[in-house]
Amino acid sequence: MEEDGERQLNIGEIARRANVSTATVSRTLNQSGAVRPETARKVWRAATALNYYPNSHARALVSGRSRLLGLIVSDITNPFFPELIHSFESLATQHQYDVILTSTDYQTLRMTGCVRRMLERKVDGVAIMTSEMDLGLIKELARRGVPLVFMDVGRVGARMSHVLIDYANGIRQAVDHVVDLGHKRIAFITGPLDLHSARTRRQAFLDGLRAHGIKGDPKLIREGTHTAEGGQQAMAALLRAGKPPTAVACSNDWTAIGALHAIDAAGLRVPDDISIVGFDDIPLASYTNPPLTSVRMSAGDVGSMAFDALFRLIGGDRLEGDVYQVPTKLVVRQSTGKPKRA
Amino acid sequence: MEEDGERQLNIGEIARRANVSTATVSRTLNQSGAVRPETARKVWRAATALNYYPNSHARALVSGRSRLLGLIVSDITNPFFPELIHSFESLATQHQYDVILTSTDYQTLRMTGCVRRMLERKVDGVAIMTSEMDLGLIKELARRGVPLVFMDVGRVGARMSHVLIDYANGIRQAVDHVVDLGHKRIAFITGPLDLHSARTRRQAFLDGLRAHGIKGDPKLIREGTHTAEGGQQAMAALLRAGKPPTAVACSNDWTAIGALHAIDAAGLRVPDDISIVGFDDIPLASYTNPPLTSVRMSAGDVGSMAFDALFRLIGGDRLEGDVYQVPTKLVVRQSTGKPKRA
DNA sequence: ACCTCCGGGGGCATCGATGACATAGAATTC
DNA sequence: GAATTCTATGTCATCGATGCCCCCGGAGGT
Numbered sequence: 184m185e186e187d188g189e190r191q192l193n194i195g196e197i198a199r200r201a202n203v204s205t206a207t208v209s210r211t212l213n214q215s216g217a218v219r220p221e222t223a224r225k226v227w228r229a230a231t232a233l234n235y236y237p238n239s240h241a242r243a244l245v246s247g248r249s250r251l252l253g254l255i256v257s258d259i260t261n262p263f264f265p266e267l268i269h270s271f272e273s274l275a276t277q278h279q280y281d282v283i284l285t286s287t288d289y290q291t292l293r294m295t296g297c298v299r300r301m302l303e304r305k306v307d308g309v310a311i312m313t314s315e316m317d318l319g320l321i322k323e324l325a326r327r328g329v330p331l332v333f334m335d336v337g338r339v340g341a342r343m344s345h346v347l348i349d350y351a352n353g354i355r356q357a358v359d360h361v362v363d364l365g366h367k368r369i370a371f372i373t374g375p376l377d378l379h380s381a382r383t384r385r386q387a388f389l390d391g392l393r394a395h396g397i398k399g400d401p402k403l404i405r406e407g408t409h410t411a412e413g414g415q416q417a418m419a420a421l422l423r424a425g426k427p428p429t430a431v432a433c434s435n436d437w438t439a440i441g442a443l444h445a446i447d448a449a450g451l452r453v454p455d456d457i458s459i460v461g462f463d464d465i466p467l468a469s470y471t472n473p474p475l476t477s478v479r480m481s482a483g484d485v486g487s488m489a490f491d492a493l494f495r496l497i498g499g500d501r502l503e504g505d506v507y508q509v510p511t512k513l514v515v516r517q518s519t520g521k522p523k524r525a
Numbered sequence: 526m527e528e529d530g531e532r533q534l535n536i537g538e539i540a541r542r543a544n545v546s547t548a549t550v551s552r553t554l555n556q557s558g559a560v561r562p563e564t565a566r567k568v569w570r571a572a573t574a575l576n577y578y579p580n581s582h583a584r585a586l587v588s589g590r591s592r593l594l595g596l597i598v599s600d601i602t603n604p605f606f607p608e609l610i611h612s613f614e615s616l617a618t619q620h621q622y623d624v625i626l627t628s629t630d631y632q633t634l635r636m637t638g639c640v641r642r643m644l645e646r647k648v649d650g651v652a653i654m655t656s657e658m659d660l661g662l663i664k665e666l667a668r669r670g671v672p673l674v675f676m677d678v679g680r681v682g683a684r685m686s687h688v689l690i691d692y693a694n695g696i697r698q699a700v701d702h703v704v705d706l707g708h709k710r711i712a713f714i715t716g717p718l719d720l721h722s723a724r725t726r727r728q729a730f731l732d733g734l735r736a737h738g739i740k741g742d743p744k745l746i747r748e749g750t751h752t753a754e755g756g757q758q759a760m761a762a763l764l765r766a767g768k769p770p771t772a773v774a775c776s777n778d779w780t781a782i783g784a785l786h787a788i789d790a791a792g793l794r795v796p797d798d799i800s801i802v803g804f805d806d807i808p809l810a811s812y813t814n815p816p817l818t819s820v821r822m823s824a825g826d827v828g829s830m831a832f833d834a835l836f837r838l839i840g841g842d843r844l845e846g847d848v849y850q851v852p853t854k855l856v857v858r859q860s861t862g863k864p865k866r867a
Numbered sequence: 868a869c870c871t872c873c874g875g876g877g878g879c880a881t882c883g884a885t886g887a888c889a890t891a892g893a894a895t896t897c
Numbered sequence: 898g899a900a901t902t903c904t905a906t907g908t909c910a911t912c913g914a915t916g917c918c919c920c921c922g923g924a925g926g927t
């Protein structure tokens with residue numbers, strides 16, 4: 184009761200007020216087809232007067248395109264993701280897409296749920312950056328022709344692109360840097376080794392050493408967890424176990440931060456006693472004590488490349504997917520220096 | 526060409542394969558109405574065989590409910606938001622809602638766009654945490670009966686709730702702490718004062734001092750920007766301007782981190798020369814040097830309260846909005862200590 | 868004067884799922 | 898055994914926007 188003029192506020196209501204048909208309203212609002220300027224003005228006036236907004240569900244239903252994109256990540260609270268999400272979302276908005284964000288919390292089961300929801304929402308494309316996968320569901324997405332972009336992992340196939348992070352080059356720059364400073368005993372704290380990307384970084388480290396003719400000492404490779412706690416423990420272990428390294432490269436910045444703390448706790452100083460290199464260059468890297476030398480990999484770049492890749496696939500320019508490389512770059516701050524006795 | 530059995534994969538296709546009507550399929554899948562177990566099994570078999578997922582747009586169109594929630598924030602890269610988003614999204618998923626995330630980048634214009642998109646997507650509710658508002662659009666949302674939850678700002682009205690952060694109490698705890706340690710000259714670095722919440726925190730600080738009979742010295746109140754740079758500059762200014770304070774409270778943790786750096790750069794030590802208290806207790810607060818004493822305000826709590834508030838409004842339990850308070854709690858670490866000469 | 872063309876605009880089926888209503892049998896009641 | 902109730906299922910309008918098809922009337926051609 185008390186409906187006053189509200190009814191449903193749809194295209195029909197506008198048509199009534201403008202004394203035209205719904206078809207004309209649609210044509211006017213979408214600027215498709217020919218409409219006399221005078222008529223168009225009547226329609227626009229009615230639409231703005233009523234504060235009309237088209238119903239996207241009805242649109243999606245008839246057109247088959249939802250202008251929705253899915254973004255699936257493992258865990259938003261991982262400091263790498265916010266920038267990624269930000270630039271992805273920003274580009275999407277610019278192109279009139281909305282973004283459905285879901286996270287898997289590192290659980291395959293939740294990944295399954297995420298993919299199913301994307302399917303139900305009829306998203307126009309999905310960008311995925313998680314360590315866990317539900318291959319069956321992914322195939323289902325592909326089978327229905329939903330464009331996919333994988334970040335950091337996955338395969339390229341029909342309507343699937345792949346944004347790769349150039350770990351090899353990044354780690355290589357880090358190794359070159361400390362070797363150039365004169366270091367020989369160089370340790371590496373890895374990420375959790377069930378992660379593909381963590382294994383890649385470790386391998387890149389070993390390759391980098393070899394390129395300088397340094398033999399990697401297995402005792403100087405420790406597994407971390409990509410968290411500060413993990414870095415702290417791994418570093419503490421390195422310090423306890425015999426002759427400590429003079430430089431330590433870390434699989435990510437949080438690990439490096441943990442390592443800084445372990446060194447501090449042991450009464451040693453960075454970089455005088457031990458040099459530390461991080462990876463990712465998260466914003467806080469400039470604010471550690473001392474400021475952290477790190478390999479910058481712009482999460483924002485990853486996000487925007489993912490959007491571009493998706494956009495291209497949606498446009499149908501390319502049916503076969505592409506591979507994109509995110510560049511990395513060493514940022515030297517004050518956590519690295521010459522070893523004590525060269 | 527090459528259609529094979531694919532057709533459209535809708536409820537009708539399932540009905541055909543199971544030799545029933547679409548209504549029966551709908552009833553089976555939604556477990557509404559009575560269906561003979563045997564019939565139900567036929568339907569389920571057909572549905573799973575075809576890997577069928579309901580079209581949410583069609584559902585939303587007919588039911589008027591989209592099972593979508595909007596989440597509007599200023600800026601995802603602000604380290605406060607990820608945890609908030611995480612817990613909001615997590616609860617939403619548990620209740621079969623999807624989340625559309627948008628950010629305003631602190632621009633009112635983008636806020637307008639965000640709200641319009643929410644309206645078009647027919648979201649079932651919106652949670653908002655931004656400093657900028659488009660009051661006209663917000664009213665539009667309210668007028669259409671879209672449940673709203675504001676975090677940290679805004680008014681309570683019909684179908685609008687409000688999640689408040691208990692700044693007064695948090696700041697009060699911080700002040701009590703340093704006063705108990707024996708400090709008298711206590712400075713405060715504010716956030717950007719065009720932010721309502723920043724002004725609230727400053728006022729809480731002044732009130733806290735007064736409660737201890739300490740007169741606030743205007744020279745000891747400096748405006749920051751809620752960033753590390755801002756904190757660094759404000760702290761540097763405090764150090765230059767005559768007799769420095771023995772303790773500094775900061776409007777957020779990034780500000781405190783900047784302050785730590787400025788003190789370090791000046792060759793002074795924390796907490797021996799100056800004590801520092803932060804606000805927010807972001808994850809990294811335990812990893813500064815020294816670890817930061819801070820007032821914990823769980824961003825996750827804010828997110829989950831916002832969801833609960835929204836859920837209650839959607840359920841229609843309460844037409845009038847409610848006010849929720851997020852508690853705060855002082856976490857003492859090593860950046861605070863007794864003043865040099867008590 | 869008649870036909871053709873075309874700009875402008877209305878009618879209606881359509882997208883997929885739902886639910887109110889209708890109906891055919893079976894089960895229950897008197 | 899007829900009347901009445903269920904129970905299980907089918908029919909069909911509906912949600913809002915779109916786009917195909919058709920129609921009307923005026924301009925231009927012969």
